[in-house]
Amino acid sequence: MTDTSTAAPAPSGTPAPDAPVIVLVSGEHAETLREEFWRYSREYDLRATTSCSEAEAATAAALAEGRRVAMFVSDSQLPDEENVLAAFGRWRALVPTARRLIVSPYDRFLADAPRLRAGMAKGKYDAYLLMPRGTRDEEFHHSVTELLSDWGWTTTDPDVVVAKVVAPAGDPLAVEIRDFFDRMGLPSRVVLPDSEIGRHVGEHFGPDDGYPRIWAVNRDPVVATSVRDVARSFFETSAERDLDAAAGDGTGVVDLAVVGGGPAGLATAVYGASEGLSTVVLDSSAIGGQAGTSSMIRNYLGFPRGVSGMRLAQRARNQALRFGTRFHTGWEVEELVAGTDGAPHLLRGSDFELAARSVVVASGVRYRHLGVPSVEALVGRGVNYGAAMSLSREMEDQDVVVVGGGNSAGQAAVHLARFARSVTIAVRRPALAETMSAYLVGEIEFNPRITVSPCTRVVDGGGDGRLEWLELEDTTTGARERRSVGGLFLLLGAEPHCGWLPDVVARDERGFVLTGRDVPKGLWADGLPPENLATSAPGIFAAGDVRAGSMKRVAAATGEGASVVPLVHAWLSPGEA
Secondary structure (H helix, E strand, O other): OOOHHHOOOOOOOOOOOOOOOOEEEOOEEEHHHHHHHHHHHHOEEEEOOOOOOHHHHHHHHHOOOHHHHHEEEEOOOOOEOOOHHHHHHHHHHOOOEEEEEEEEEHHHHHHHHHHHHHHHHHOOOEEEEEOOOOOOOHHHHHHHHHHHHHHHHHHHOHHHHHHEEEEOOOHHHHHHHHHHHHHHHOEEEEOOOOOHHHHHHHHHOOOOOOOEEEEEEOOOOEOOOOOOHHHHHHHHHHHHHHHOOOOOOOOOOOEEEEEEEOOHHHHHHHHHHHOOEEEEEOOOOOHHHHHHOOOOOOOOOOOOOOEHHHHOOOOOOHHHHHHHOHHHHHHHHOOEEOOOOOOOOOEEEEOOOOEEEEEEEEEOEEOOOOHHHHHHOEOOOOOOOOOHHHHHHHHHOOOOEEOOOOOOHHHHHHHHHOOOOOOEEEEEOOOOOOOOOOOHHHHHOOOEEEEEEEOOOEEEOOOOOOOOOEEEEEEOHHHHHHHEEOOOEEOOOOEEOOOOOOOOOOOOOOOEEOHHOOHHHOOOOOOOOOOOOEEOOOEEEOOOOOOOOOOHHHHHHHHHHHHHHHHHHHOOOOHHH
C-alpha cells in the first residue's frame, strides 16, 4: 500500500510540484526579500512580485494551478497601493487562510509603525517585522516559521500523520477522536473504510468489528469505543502507573494531585514539580481545558503574535514533564474522599485509586447545554460544543453559526471565517462588548465574513443525518428565521465541573468552589478563614475557573496555579511556613 503522507521531499532547493506558495511583494526590496526567504525554497514555492496588482495576479495564478498560498510577505510601502493594509484586504479576499506579514526596511520602520500597528490589533495582518540587515537573523526567521507552523497546523491536512482514524462519513466518535488528537498535538487523519488506507486497516479486523478503527505507528490497530480509550492507549503505560505506586517516599502517596489539565492545573504542575513535590495531573480529556480549544489567544503575556491554546497547553505540559510531573490522560475522577487526622486524600475513578497528601481542584468548567432536543440530537453531526478547531477545514464554503458572547466564541468565529463562507455570532445580549475583549470585538467588526446577531437564540434545528438548518429567534420581538447552515458551534458560558467533590468542600449556589474568606464562617478553623485558594477541607485547594470569583481568563488561571503551590508547601510542611 502506498501512503502519500510519507512521500519523500523534493531535492534541496527545489520545491515539490504541489508545494505551498509564499508571495513576496516589494517594489524597492524585492531582491532582498527573495534572498532572505531563499532558505524556505525547498518546501515552499517563492513567487517574488514588485507591486500589489502583480501579487494579486501571482496569487490568482497559483490558485488556478491548485496551489495553496501559505503567506503574503509585503514591504510596508508599495508602488501601486498607498495603503498596504488595503492591499492585504484584496489578498485576503483571495486567500482568507494565508498568513500576512509586513516587513519594513530599517529606515522606515519607526515612521511606519504608528500607522500600521493599529491594523494588527484588528486582524488585518499577523506580524510587523524589521527587514533583516545581516545574515542569519534568526529572530526574524523564528517569527516567520512560527506563522508558517500555525498555518500548516490549522489550515491543511498534515503531511505526515501519527494516527489514522477509519470511520464512515459523519461518525460522531471519529470527530471527537480527531479533535482529541489535534488538541494533544498529534497529527491525524480521518479516512473512509473504502479508501485504500481504510481497506488496508480493515484486513486486521473481522467483518463484525465496528468503527472507528485507529491505526497508528508502532501500535496494534484497535476499535475505539470512547475518547477515553484512545487517551489511555496513547498517553499511558503500565510503567507510568508503577511510578505513581512508588511515588514520594515509597508509600504510594503523592505529595500533590492536580485534577484538571487546563492553564491552572498546568501551572500548578510546573511550579509544584519544579519545587520538589511529587506531582500527578489527572485529566479526563485532552490537556488544555477550554483554553486548549482556542485557535489563537492574542492577549496572553509574552506572545505578541498570539498563541493557539493547543500550543500553549502542550508547551506547559512539556515543561511540567521536564520537572518530573506524571500525567494521566483519560483518567476521570469520579470521587474524592477527603482524608482526616493526617490520612491522605483518595481520588477514585472507575478503575483507579490515587492517594495524595494534597489536592488542587483545577477541573475548570464545561459549556452549558443548549437544551433544544432537535439540535442536541445532532451533536457530532454538524453541532459541536466548543471550538472543535479540527472541524474548521470542513466548514469551507459553508454558512456557520457560533453561539456565545465570550472570548472563546470570538476566537472561534475569527478562525472559522478563514474557511466558512459566512459566520454568524448569535448572542443573547444586545452587544458583544459587554462580555468580549475589545481587541476581538474590533477584529470581528473588521472581518466582512462575520456578522453579529444580538438578542438571538437558537430554538430549533434539523437535517437528514446531520445539521442542515437552524431556526433563530429574536428575543426582543419573538420573530423567527430559518436559515441553511453547515455547522453550529456552541460556546455557552460555563458550568463548574466538580460534582465529584465531597460535601466537606463548600460551593456556592451555582456549584463553584468557595475558597478563602468566601468559605462560610461556620466552616472556618479557630475563627480564621482558609488561605485565599484553600477550600473548607484541609489540604484541598482550588484554582482557575472552577473557583468562585475567578476571573475566567487564561492569565488569571495560570497565576492562581502558581500561587497555590506555596500554600500546598505550607500545608505539607507546617513547621517551615
